[in-house]
Structures are given as structure tokens and as C-alpha cells.
Amino acid sequence: MSLPARVVTLVVAFLAVVAGVLWVVFDIVGPQPTTENYMAYAKNGVVDVTMMTTPQTTISNRPDWVSYFIKNPATGQFDHTTYFAVPANTTVNVTILGYDGCTPLRNPVWGKVAGVANDAENLQMWNGKSMSTAQEVTTFDSWADCSVQHTFAIPSLGINVPVASPDTVDENNALCAASPCTADAADTNSPHSVIKFSFKTPSTTGAYHWQCFVPCGGGYVDGNGGPMATPGYMMGQMEVEA
Amino acid sequence: MAADASAAPVVAGRSRDARLLLTLWIVLSVIADLLVGLVLGPHLPPGRASDQAASQQTDFTVLALLATPVVVGVLLYFGWALAFWRQQPGDETDAAPLHGNLRVQATWIIGTAAIVLSLAVYGTVELIAPAGAGAGQGPQPVFKNGMPAAASLTSWTPNSNNILQVQVIGQQWAWTYRYPQFGGFETTQLVLPVGQPVQFNVTSLDVIHSFWAYTLGVKADANPGVNNVAYATPTDTGYFQVRCAELCGIWHGSMYDTGQVMTDSDFMAWTQATKTKLADVTKILPPYALTYDPTTIPAGKVNQALGLTSAGGGYYNPADPEQP
Numbered sequence: 001m002s003l004p005a006r007v008v009t010l011v012v013a014f015l016a017v018v019a020g021v022l023w024v025v026f027d028i029v030g031p032q033p034t035t036e037n038y039m040a041y042a043k044n045g046v047v048d049v050t051m052m053t054t055p056q057t058t059i060s061n062r063p064d065w066v067s068y069f070i071k072n073p074a075t076g077q078f079d080h081t082t083y084f085a086v087p088a089n090t091t092v093n094v095t096i097l098g099y100d101g102c103t104p105l106r107n108p109v110w111g112k113v114a115g116v117a118n119d120a121e122n123l124q125m126w127n128g129k130s131m132s133t134a135q136e137v138t139t140f141d142s143w144a145d146c147s148v149q150h151t152f153a154i155p156s157l158g159i160n161v162p163v164a165s166p167d168t169v170d171e172n173n174a175l176c177a178a179s180p181c182t183a184d185a186a187d188t189n190s191p192h193s194v195i196k197f198s199f200k201t202p203s204t205t206g207a208y209h210w211q212c213f214v215p216c217g218g219g220y221v222d223g224n225g226g227p228m229a230t231p232g233y234m235m236g237q238m239e240v241e242a
Numbered sequence: 243m244a245a246d247a248s249a250a251p252v253v254a255g256r257s258r259d260a261r262l263l264l265t266l267w268i269v270l271s272v273i274a275d276l277l278v279g280l281v282l283g284p285h286l287p288p289g290r291a292s293d294q295a296a297s298q299q300t301d302f303t304v305l306a307l308l309a310t311p312v313v314v315g316v317l318l319y320f321g322w323a324l325a326f327w328r329q330q331p332g333d334e335t336d337a338a339p340l341h342g343n344l345r346v347q348a349t350w351i352i353g354t355a356a357i358v359l360s361l362a363v364y365g366t367v368e369l370i371a372p373a374g375a376g377a378g379q380g381p382q383p384v385f386k387n388g389m390p391a392a393a394s395l396t397s398w399t400p401n402s403n404n405i406l407q408v409q410v411i412g413q414q415w416a417w418t419y420r421y422p423q424f425g426g427f428e429t430t431q432l433v434l435p436v437g438q439p440v441q442f443n444v445t446s447l448d449v450i451h452s453f454w455a456y457t458l459g460v461k462a463d464a465n466p467g468v469n470n471v472a473y474a475t476p477t478d479t480g481y482f483q484v485r486c487a488e489l490c491g492i493w494h495g496s497m498y499d500t501g502q503v504m505t506d507s508d509f510m511a512w513t514q515a516t517k518t519k520l521a522d523v524t525k526i527l528p529p530y531a532l533t534y535d536p537t538t539i540p541a542g543k544v545n546q547a548l549g550l551t552s553a554g555g556g557y558y559n560p561a562d563p564e565q566p
Contacts, residue, residue, distance in 0.1 A: 101548070102544075102545065102548070102550065103550065103553075104539055104541060104545060104550055104552070104553040105553060106413065106447055106448065106536045106553040106554075107411070107413055107418065107428075107447055107536070107553075108523070108526050108527050108528070109418055109428045109523055109527060111523060111526065112520065112522070112523035114430075138522060139522045139523050139526070141526040143526065143539045143540060143541060143542065143545075143553075144526065144540075144542040145542045145544060145545070146542065146544035146545050146548060146550070153416075155415070155416045155430070155496065155497075156496065156498075158430060167544065168544065169544055169547045169548060172544075172548055209493055209496050211415065211493060213413075213416075215448075215536075215553060215554070221448075221449075222414075222448040222449065222554065223553075223554060224414045224448055224449075224491065228414075229491055229492045230492075235492070235493070
């Protein structure tokens, strides 16, 4: 075989191996969730971010998985994603509409609200008929009561916020059946919580991962597989940009 | 006759090369060992932030000092052979036949055996001396040299004959730390007093993690249902990194903390402040134990009515048409 033929063969073989590796990597990683960009919606150092938890994800190919949704600031619709971008050094006012039912925390320590303003969350409950009076809550005991459905936690920033759940058997058996659930709290009969809290984004830009600490991946080992380990469901990234 | 006449210069050349190689090897080894011992050694990981880390750094330095002459010898011989013993252009003759050399073989075997066996003895002693050298020793630690007993699990004061207990709990994907001698509070912050022996009780609530307080020289697997004990005595105030050293899932790479070593008085103040701050969550934690089983919990009335009697993760009602 001539030298040019050898070189061509070597290059083709090398490229084939590289292509194979890339195909495997991208096939495993898969498409990443889209990022809800709140950068342009920050005013005077404050930005509002709204999320939702749902007991299923009927709009995905995993309809039985629990999931977070994030409101698109441009359209006002809830998109199936867990990635959002906010400015650095900015107060983020988060509202989470919690439509899922309760599940005990694997470690009760995550029942403590931490890393946010006053180490407390503002909680209202919609029982299907009326909204409760808002109250400040600092700790949930998910082992003693049906009180927590998920958490929103950014471990590297010390942030942990339990998402309260409907607290009766009847309410837990009447959860919303399609996702995203109706966005406007006043327009739905499905029981859910409305929690609000604030925290300040760090000055260091970058991607900060957030996750749920409730083992809500039913049917998976320790409840931590499936939606708990898949971007776009129960884990995501807060991208802090300059 | 011709062969005999040519043999003398070859032997003389070998002797000269051997003397030169030996001289060069000794000189270069001494220089390299001085550089390793005085320049590289103090910068070898994991540093000297604890007695155990310092012991590890010393061990690495000793190993490097022993290995350096070997490396120098191999590279020198290799380079010498390439430079001076290579086939000359136009030389088609065979090299001199080899018939073995008992002296060289015996020297090599005895020398390497002596090095390996002495290192085995040295390594064993070094594992015993600094209480396991920071390694996880399982639930019944063997190497406790220099560590006081756990005289009390409900109180602790600096410089008492009572070792500080810190429970390290791994979970996907964060570390939490429990201090049983201060009311059993659990926090995401790892804070230690300087100069005080610490007993880490390492466990997990789900999969296998590995608690790696790198600069403290501590590394212990966190296994569910198992208490893995490791010891350390921090020697300097400041910060240190904690990482998970066992691939434990998608956010394994984010499972890190920054710990802090502070003075005794600052540590005591921190424990009191944290105990007060976390009082409301401490009272809902399970009683302090060396391991925990989240698959069985004393669930409340509504939880039980919903079939939620554990935090094991399998909560879907069998009648649920959307079972995973």
C-alpha cells in the first residue's frame, strides 16, 4: 500500500473512532433542556422567577415522572425545563406552585428552610376551594405529617427550600392530572401549595446545579433515579450571568 | 588469536563505562534526592494540615527519595546505551555474547527485595503510628494510636480525654455533618477545632459515597448501613476541601464542601450558635445512631393512610396506572 493510501486509511479510521465516541456520548447525554432566560427581566437588582411541580409529565415521553416546570418570562407559559438564567448579585424572588403530593424526606434535615431570606418561606395552601392565609414556615417534619412534596436546593449556595404539599388524604388523591397544571392558582381546583422565598445570586458567574432531596423517583433505587437524575425533571441548573 | 587480541579493549571499555556510570549515578542521585527532599517534598500532597496529612506527606517524600535513585539509574543507563553503545554506521558485526552475571543478578534481586520489604515494614508502621493515617477503618478501627477513647457521646470540651465525634452522612448529592456531643444537630457545614483529635463516623443514606477531606488526609468510604471510622487531628486553622471520591450519580462532581478549622473557643461558640439555630430541625431528626435506615420511618397518620411508611423511594400505589 502506498504512503498516501496508508495516511488516508489512518485518517479515516481515526475519524470513524472519534465519530463513534461522540455518538455514544451525545446519545447518553441526550438533548439538554432549554434555558428560561430571565436576564432581561431583572429590574433594580430584583427578578421574579416562577416554577411549578407536577405529579406527572404528561407532555413528555416519561408521563409517569414527577417534574418541575419553569415559567417562560416572555410568554407566561410553563415550559418543561429546569434550567434558568438570572443575573449575578441580584435578588431572586421565587414562587413555586406545588401540585404534587407528599413524600417523606430521606433525610429530615432537608425539612429546614435554609439559605434564603429569613431562612423562611411564605406558604399558602389551595385545598381545591379556597386559599389559606399566608404564613412564614421555617421547618417541615415530613415524617410526622404529609407536608413535603419536593425541595428546591442549591447545595453549593447552602439553599434548601421544602415545597409544601397538600396535607390531607383527599387532597393527595385529587392531584392535577395533566402537566403543566393550570398556572393561575385561582383558576384551578387541584390542591396545591404556593410558596415564596427570596435569595441573592452570587457575584461569581457560572452554572449552579439545583436538585430535589425528596426521593421522588418512584420505582428506582432509593428513589433517586429516573426524574431525580435527569435534567429537566427534578434537577437543573441556575445559570448566573454577568 | 585475533579474538583474544580484541577482547582486552572491550573489557577495558566496559570497566571504564561501569565506573563512569556508577559515578554519574551516585552524583545525579544525590542531587536529585536533595531536590526531592528539600524542594519537592514540602509541596507534595496532601500537605500538613493535620497529623495524618503530615504523615502521608512524609511517607510520599520517603517513597520519592527511594524511588528517585532507581529512576535516575534507569534513565542514565538508557541514555548512556543510546548515546555510546549504539551500532556504529557500517558496523555489521554482532554484539558481544551475554552469558549472565551472577553478581549483577544477585545485587539486583537482593537490592529490590530489600527495598520492597523495608517499605512494607515502613508502611505498616506508618499505618499504625498516626491512627490509620486518615483512612477509613470500618466500624471497629484497629489503629487508634494517639487517639483518646470516646469517653462521652453527649458532651465534649477541648483538651479533654474524650475524642470529638463528627458523623459524616453522604446522600445524593450532598454531605451533612452531625455533632452528637452537642445535642445531635446536623448541618451542611463541617467545622473542626484545631489541635483536637476528631473521630469521623462516616455513613450513607443511599448509595456508596467516599468522604475525602483531601488536605486533612482523610478518606473513608460512606456505605449505607455501615459506620466507617477515620481519625484526624487538624494542626492549622483555615479552610479545607471535602469531595466525594466515589462515583455516586449524575451530580457526583458537585458533591463538595469547604470545611473550616478554627480555634477551640471559636469552635465552641460555633457549636452553641448552630445548636440554637438548628434546634427546630434537630428535634425532628431521628435519634443519633451510627447508621440510619430510611426505609422504615415512624410515618404520621396521613402518611400511613397514603401508604407512605418509608423514605425508601418506592411510593407509587400498586393501583396507580402510571407506575414507573
